[in-house]
Amino acid sequence: MSRYAPTREDRFSFGLWTVGNPGRDPFGDAVRPVQKPAHLVRKLSECGAWGVNLHDNDLVPFGATARERDRIVGEFKAVLEDTGMVVPMATTNLFAHPAFKDGAFTANDPAVRAFALKKTMDAIDLGVELGAKIYVFWGGREGVEADACRDPRVAIARMRQALDYLCEYTQDRRYDLVFALEAKPNEPRGDIYLPTTGHMLHFISTLAHPEMVGVNPEVAHENMSGLSFVHAVAQAMESKKLFHIDLNAQKIGRYDQDLRFGSEDVKGSFLLVRLLEGTAGGKRYAGPRHFDAHPYRTEDEEGVWEFARGSMRTYNILKERAREFDADPEVRDLLAERRNGAIDPLLGRYTRDAARRLRELEHDPDALGRAGLRYERLDQLMMEHLLGARE
Amino acid sequence: MSRYAPTREDRFSFGLWTVGNPGRDPFGDAVRPVQKPAHLVRKLSECGAWGVNLHDNDLVPFGATARERDRIVGEFKAVLEDTGMVVPMATTNLFAHPAFKDGAFTANDPAVRAFALKKTMDAIDLGVELGAKIYVFWGGREGVEADACRDPRVAIARMRQALDYLCEYTQDRRYDLVFALEAKPNEPRGDIYLPTTGHMLHFISTLAHPEMVGVNPEVAHENMSGLSFVHAVAQAMESKKLFHIDLNAQKIGRYDQDLRFGSEDVKGSFLLVRLLEGTAGGKRYAGPRHFDAHPYRTEDEEGVWEFARGSMRTYNILKERAREFDADPEVRDLLAERRNGAIDPLLGRYTRDAARRLRELEHDPDALGRAGLRYERLDQLMMEHLLGARE
Amino acid sequence: MSRYAPTREDRFSFGLWTVGNPGRDPFGDAVRPVQKPAHLVRKLSECGAWGVNLHDNDLVPFGATARERDRIVGEFKAVLEDTGMVVPMATTNLFAHPAFKDGAFTANDPAVRAFALKKTMDAIDLGVELGAKIYVFWGGREGVEADACRDPRVAIARMRQALDYLCEYTQDRRYDLVFALEAKPNEPRGDIYLPTTGHMLHFISTLAHPEMVGVNPEVAHENMSGLSFVHAVAQAMESKKLFHIDLNAQKIGRYDQDLRFGSEDVKGSFLLVRLLEGTAGGKRYAGPRHFDAHPYRTEDEEGVWEFARGSMRTYNILKERAREFDADPEVRDLLAERRNGAIDPLLGRYTRDAARRLRELEHDPDALGRAGLRYERLDQLMMEHLLGARE
Amino acid sequence: MSRYAPTREDRFSFGLWTVGNPGRDPFGDAVRPVQKPAHLVRKLSECGAWGVNLHDNDLVPFGATARERDRIVGEFKAVLEDTGMVVPMATTNLFAHPAFKDGAFTANDPAVRAFALKKTMDAIDLGVELGAKIYVFWGGREGVEADACRDPRVAIARMRQALDYLCEYTQDRRYDLVFALEAKPNEPRGDIYLPTTGHMLHFISTLAHPEMVGVNPEVAHENMSGLSFVHAVAQAMESKKLFHIDLNAQKIGRYDQDLRFGSEDVKGSFLLVRLLEGTAGGKRYAGPRHFDAHPYRTEDEEGVWEFARGSMRTYNILKERAREFDADPEVRDLLAERRNGAIDPLLGRYTRDAARRLRELEHDPDALGRAGLRYERLDQLMMEHLLGARE
Numbered sequence A, B, C, D: 001m002s003r004y005a006p007t008r009e010d011r012f013s014f015g016l017w018t019v020g021n022p023g024r025d026p027f028g029d030a031v032r033p034v035q036k037p038a039h040l041v042r043k044l045s046e047c048g049a050w051g052v053n054l055h056d057n058d059l060v061p062f063g064a065t066a067r068e069r070d071r072i073v074g075e076f077k078a079v080l081e082d083t084g085m086v087v088p089m090a091t092t093n094l095f096a097h098p099a100f101k102d103g104a105f106t107a108n109d110p111a112v113r114a115f116a117l118k119k120t121m122d123a124i125d126l127g128v129e130l131g132a133k134i135y136v137f138w139g140g141r142e143g144v145e146a147d148a149c150r151d152p153r154v155a156i157a158r159m160r161q162a163l164d165y166l167c168e169y170t171q172d173r174r175y176d177l178v179f180a181l182e183a184k185p186n187e188p189r190g191d192i193y194l195p196t197t198g199h200m201l202h203f204i205s206t207l208a209h210p211e212m213v214g215v216n217p218e219v220a221h222e223n224m225s226g227l228s229f230v231h232a233v234a235q236a237m238e239s240k241k242l243f244h245i246d247l248n249a250q251k252i253g254r255y256d257q258d259l260r261f262g263s264e265d266v267k268g269s270f271l272l273v274r275l276l277e278g279t280a281g282g283k284r285y286a287g288p289r290h291f292d293a294h295p296y297r298t299e300d301e302e303g304v305w306e307f308a309r310g311s312m313r314t315y316n317i318l319k320e321r322a323r324e325f326d327a328d329p330e331v332r333d334l335l336a337e338r339r340n341g342a343i344d345p346l347l348g349r350y351t352r353d354a355a356r357r358l359r360e361l362e363h364d365p366d367a368l369g370r371a372g373l374r375y376e377r378l379d380q381l382m383m384e385h386l387l388g389a390r391e
Helices: A037-047 A066-083 A110-129 A152-172 A197-205 A219-224 A229-238 A266-277 A301-327 A329-335 A352-360 A365-370 A375-386 B037-047 B066-083 B110-129 B152-172 B197-205 B219-224 B229-238 B266-277 B301-327 B329-335 B352-360 B365-370 B375-386 C037-047 C066-083 C110-129 C152-172 C197-205 C219-224 C229-238 C266-277 C301-327 C329-335 C352-360 C365-370 C375-386 D037-047 D066-083 D110-129 D152-172 D197-205 D219-224 D229-238 D266-277 D301-327 D329-335 D352-360 D365-370 D375-386
Strands: A012-015 A051-055 A089-091 A134-138 A178-182 A213-215 A289-291 B012-015 B051-055 B089-091 B134-138 B178-182 B213-215 B289-291 C012-015 C051-055 C089-091 C134-138 C178-182 C213-215 C289-291 D012-015 D051-055 D089-091 D134-138 D178-182 D213-215 D289-291
Touching: A012 A301, A037 A051, A037 A066, A037 A301, A066 A110, A089 A110, A110 A152, A110 B352, A110 B365, A152 A178, A152 A197, A152 B229, A152 B352, A178 A197, A197 A213, A197 A229, A197 B197, A197 B229, A219 A229, A219 A266, A229 A266, A229 B152, A229 B197, A266 A301, A266 A375, A266 D266, A289 A301, A301 A329, A301 A375, A301 D375, A329 A375, A352 B110, A352 B152, A365 B110, A375 D301, B012 B301, B037 B051, B037 B066, B037 B301, B066 B110, B089 B110, B110 B152, B152 B178, B152 B197, B178 B197, B197 B213, B197 B229, B219 B229, B219 B266, B229 B266, B266 B301, B266 B375, B266 C266, B289 B301, B301 B329, B301 B375, B301 C375, B329 B375, B375 C301, C012 C301, C037 C051, C037 C066, C037 C301, C066 C110, C089 C110, C110 C152, C110 D352, C110 D365, C152 C178, C152 C197, C152 D229, C152 D352, C178 C197, C197 C213, C197 C229, C197 D197, C197 D229, C219 C229, C219 C266, C229 C266, C229 D152, C229 D197, C266 C301, C266 C375, C289 C301, C301 C329, C301 C375, C329 C375, C352 D110, C352 D152, C365 D110, D012 D301, D037 D051, D037 D066, D037 D301, D066 D110, D089 D110, D110 D152, D152 D178, D152 D197, D178 D197, D197 D213, D197 D229, D219 D229, D219 D266, D229 D266, D266 D301, D266 D375, D289 D301, D301 D329, D301 D375, D329 D375
Parallel strands: A012 A051, A012 A289, A051 A089, A089 A134, A134 A178, A178 A213, B012 B051, B012 B289, B051 B089, B089 B134, B134 B178, B178 B213, C012 C051, C012 C289, C051 C089, C089 C134, C134 C178, C178 C213, D012 D051, D012 D289, D051 D089, D089 D134, D134 D178, D178 D213
Antiparallel strands: none
16 A cells, blocks of 8 residues: 555545535536535545535535435435544535625625524534534635725624624534634635735634634635745644644635645645644644645546545655655754854843843844855755655 | 825825935846935925834944934934924834844844844834834844745744833833834745734734734735735724834735835725725724835936825825715715614624524525625726716 | 717627626626626617627527527627627637537647537637627637646647638638637636737737737736736737727736726726827727626626726726826926937947947946936826826 | 766756845845856856856946956956856846936937947857857846836837847847847836747747747746746747746746745746656757756855755756656556547648538537546646655
8 A cells, every 4th residue: 555545544634515526617617417425425435534524505405494404414424424434624605695795794784694694503503413623614705896885894893793603602502613714815706804814813813702713724715815825824823723724726826726735836735734744843733634625627526536535645745755854864954943052041031131131242243144044955955855856 | 285285284204215215126226326314304394294214224324333323313303303304103124234134033043133132122212212103113034935944933933022022121111102013925035924914913912012012014015915905904903903004006916116105006095095094984094194115216316206295195186085985975875884673683792592583584595696786886986086087 | 978978989899798797606606697688789789889799609509509590690680780789709609618628729639629610610600690800719728737738839739720720711701800819827727828918929920821810908817917918908009919909907816807997907997098099199999999897796787787887987087088198298298209319310220330330329327327217207197197186 | 976966968057147146135235245257157167067157247347448358258268168168148237237227228218228239239249259159138127117108019119129130230240149038027127028928929020030039938037927937938949939048936926036946836847847858759948958046145155056056956856757757657648649530630721621521520519528637647646756756
């Protein structure tokens, strides 16, 4: 068996909407038949995945009766049990139906906001019933083209009100569930509110129950704006807010491509896996490794599973490359922390005395400026490890 | 006199580095002589500006003796008094000298970090001496090209340590001063830490003294990533963190252009002025309107002052347009808040009972989806006001 | 009547697919019913448009029998006659059906390439029957995600073969028809071949019948890459290759937004109208002013027509602003050509003697570098005209 | 010795301005001393490079007397002879001096245009004297911020006039020299004319002597706009216009980064090397492999040479990976050309009879749409070869 083959311990998950994507796009019709959720779960399990995630309407059609819903859920749970697959995360579809064309929680019409809350409470119930411990919010329609239509401060306030409401609902139900907010800068709206993981992290700090809310950064969403994804994930980890992650690939400055993980920005993907796996020494991310991508539109079902297997293989290849890189003695030498016995004690907490002594230090700025930091060598070593070409 | 002519009440300020910019760029040498600060202040005053801002080394050369420093500062204060100009904001140059080539507060070498703290304490003293009430931090070199050189979590922690230190220094000195953090995604570094106003706002929420720290968003910096500047400013205002603002213009996805305010993204500039001036009814921004731009490299000194006058005129034209737009009865009608007596009370704070009633509401999603929201009309009206063509 | 109201002389046209767009997007379903072509033509005529353009399948459904096709065409021609509307341009839908998922003229499967040629010949016949004089080619699927799947040189060669083939078909039929090629950098494919107007212009120069092939630049497509649209159009005009134009609006670095003309990049829109209308003195563009955009998804049918009216009004407002700008004496003075009696004669065609004399000229580069070019003033004047605020 | 070590047969070249770059940027001063050209040539030779390229002023200071110039050139030729290094390409610095602040060949002032022609003729003479066979034109200042300052059609006409002039000068002198035009979308100007390789290729087709003019595409310049670099190079190769190439790395939508080749966009770099080396079967590029990048500003001189060695090593690693990929039987199978005996003969040149038969073919579009093209597998195999992880 391949050394890169996935195992359940890798905690790889896929959305039903990813491997089930029929390939419709703004300029073309579906190219693949819609597959039954049960079939998708069985195939994912065969491929080596551990979990499957879903929007409410990926499983239960919009407008289904309570009876249909219960039948569908019952059958789905049977498949989960049969395969050993879990549902680590669930979420709400608040974007497909025309009712949400101007947003859900931020819509100007109170009836839309009420409907969105109701749909989300139902979807939370569904997720919890399936065993989900993480609930994702992606407000894809919470935005504008005609920016004058509402004060953006009002939009943020409405978003806060909805999140506070749903936190309290979850607490009232005593659900063992945390929320993970997913940012995206644009598409399908011209500008989506709270467009990056950074904006979301700040928004969370203003909630009534910040402790139960974190983020779900997505590679493609952050890359669309050309921001460093690995820095955004690091900021979330540093403040203990990385609750979930969406792995895929994307070129900067394009439509939402949702490509197979690792198939663009190979260096950024390496840095991300290195950060998540903690091979350089920092804390490791313990949550699901979720793939939120979709197969090319050129593929039939066989191609869908090649896509799924490739996603997991690439992650495991990069994990191995990251371990080797951080174990390389030359790399360790280049990354050794620089210590300075005279200065380090003065860089701690401010005290009047320490500050006085710090101001008395003699510096030679020109010498500091002349020092070679050997980052070209470090980066080249990283590329050679990445390419499997370290000699 | 022109109805758009600036007055002191407009609180327009310029940096010494803006009108004093000699026009050097990565591919070419300076095209204008370096002007004396006193001359710049006198000319700005003649143009109608209210304030002038500065980096420490815009006024006092790097490495000046205490005596030179005091003489320079004394002369500068005399000019301020003579012209009535104020220094509302000051900041530190932590990017020009080669010592800071790998960052200042986040540099790997403790000696660089110590030198940066020392230089900043001196610069804070200078700013306070000149009357500044706002102190800006732009960490232009706090970033990476070779990302493996430090854990980004360590970078954030070092940044926090520096800010906490300097907050306590400021408090210890009993300075009447707040801090405003300015984000930028890249340039001069490949990726700068805390790249947007959103990331900065979150970072502030993790500081030891968040109450004395806000943001200084810059049009160009946020536009480089193609994010909505007006949404970022709104998020800052909504959480009472808009302490200062940098006005200029920029095309998305380019080098830092620092163009004359309003000369690109006219619609975004209009929306920004509308938000800052509160013409639509929200809270108005009361701080300085600071222009952080530089004249084209094709200009001689005459062109520099045309640039300064144009910046202020365009702001005042847009202010008038925003007032007219928000006073237009058709616009007011389109923007009237939608109320729903049955639903609005259920959208407040969560209670078990309100949630039960909310879930019992009957919805007609298809009808919600069919409603026309008239945003094409709203946006077209905005464009016609903007173009001075409303009939 | 408004001074900006459209007239037939303005030669404004819309695609059936623009005002008939039902508002489906990658994340959501249609929000408006599909309208009958006859209805759209009547409404466009009421709004003041002059022409209507179409893809074959906008009018005749994919797979229709010859009889259905003839009936539909007959009815459509009756409406054209009735309203006086013309069909200046037609094109082929080679992107919606799954058969074209890997391109049409560049697909790896010869059967797809043959089907695409056949469909295009049929669609050319249809366009000519409706009176079209311009035939547009937008190869939206002619691209890749998995770049290794074909040599890009082979793709270009296949594209050339198809265009040469269709030129000869058109000539063989003695159709009074020219071709206009439309570039787009990406979406719906990861990378589309011949991604900008520049690449297309070069490609045309390599065809067997370059004289009958020009370009159809689209504002949004060029802006997606952040390139200057006005420069691309100028390059096409300078080589007499601007055969058609697609007017809309777009932010840089985003999904294909197809916004109402003039609603983004107001300055670029002004510069474009100024170039097309020749207000600064250059040659005027005489072809259709075609709007290739779609109404926001928040709109019902009333909003669709507000969108159409707004598109034309904004064009006419900008045309007036451009005329005023170029008639402004201060602007004329700033733009007056610089002449130099000693040098100008040496800058013509190379001769050995002229080159010798040119090399003997004495230059003062520093003086050339010190001259102020007054571009800040020029640009500010342009902004003030644009904002209707020139005093 | 390493299997990836460069040899003279690899034809690797560097610009004097690359390894000699002192590290000045828009926000900071030089970090490295300026090195003597002779020293740079000796060190490049030691590193395994084959050639060194230069701007006139990289070697001969602006304003040097004829005598100084001759002395400098003589010494430089001695070093070339001593080391065996060649000068395959030369170019003119038409951007650093303030005289060129508004362009060189397109400047509004005829005196600037004359000076630019003179400087270029002198620089061509210099290049030829040093043995250069390729002369590069990068018109970095040929652009605008205030677009109204000149008609872009006039700019293109001026550029054409200059190129035609210099072609005839070169022919008149009977120099064995071709021209290679280098496009860049922006920086240091807001918009540079002829912004991509595509626009340049078209421009060349309009010159008086197109046969002696080709392109010099640069990875970073094309990537700034997010366009496919490999497609641009392929278009140039397909029309026999790839005369030179500039290798480096760049993130999309940023300032001109000029990073070490292969250190960003690893996949694009692989595809480029694969195309240039012809491993998939197409024609191989025979010209210089020129690195136009500069070391990080964090480096001292040791880092400069690590940068140079890394650039060449990465190219050779990717060359090996490309060979392995195209030799992989599974890849060969996936890439085998699809042939169709009934259709292929109908896809050649148009004849009335072949078109009739083509239109009579029966198609099953739905079957074409259902076929799986296995591009996910193909791309994944490419990634695994790239990562050195093919099992």
